[in-house]
Amino acid sequence: INAEYMGTLSECLFFFRPSALMPKRDRKEEGGEEKPAKKAAVSRAVIVKDVDPSEFIIAYAAYLKKAGKVELPKYVDIVKLAPRSELAPTDPDWYYTRCASIARRLYVNPGIGLGAFTRLYGGAARRGTIRSRFARGASGNVRHCLQQLERLDIVEHCPNGGRKLTKKGYRALDRIAQQVLP
Numbered sequence: 428i429n430a431e432y433m434g435t436l437s438e439c440l441f442f443f444r445p446s447a448l449m450p451k452r453d454r455k456e457e458g459g460e461e462k463p464a465k466k467a468a469v470s471r472a473v474i475v476k477d478v479d480p481s482e483f484i485i486a487y488a489a490y491l492k493k494a495g496k497v498e499l500p501k502y503v504d505i506v507k508l509a510p511r512s513e514l515a516p517t518d519p520d521w522y523y524t525r526c527a528s529i530a531r532r533l534y535v536n537p538g539i540g541l542g543a544f545t546r547l548y549g550g551a552a553r554r555g556t557i558r559s560r561f562a563r564g565a566s567g568n569v570r571h572c573l574q575q576l577e578r579l580d581i582v583e584h585c586p587n588g589g590r591k592l593t594k595k596g597y598r599a600l601d602r603i604a605q606q607v608l609p
Contacts, residue, residue: 537591
């Protein structure tokens with residue numbers, strides 16, 4: 428099929444549609460139906476799933492830091508986040524970010540336990556000339572974050588194992604999500 432043929436075919440199809448030839452006001456006069464006006468967007472509650480995860484985690488970490496209710500561990504400036512890491516985190520507020528990340532993850536997937544979080548925060552263990560392989564993240568940091576969130580009554584133990592958010596936790600996270608969404 429050549430391009431010239433395609434051009435004439437599309438022109439033919441355009442001209443055989445009578446509605447395409449008439450302006451909008453003429454269509455209305457000719458008995459065509461008028462589309463109803465669009466209704467105003469109904470506002471609904473914004474939840475954590477509606478917001479970009481990275482923006483939410485940054486906002487919730489800032490809230491946790493500003494509230495001052497989370498106790499930092501003594502080793503916060505020298506600890507590594509995984510045995511595979513060589514250095515401590517460079518962000519001075521990494522603990523608040525980790526707490527916010529854990530809270531968001533529990534919002535999305537309730538019932539996650541400590542082992543699942545160590546897999547979640549794991550990564551490639553680079554072993555020099557040998558091939559890399561997966562290594563888990565440190566569990567002590569995650570455990571301390573979960574304990575702090577439990578102390579704030581945001582997280583509770585699940586009866587089937589793992590942890591989940593409390594009703595107060597869901598409300599708090601949704602309130603932060605409402606502030607994040609423009």
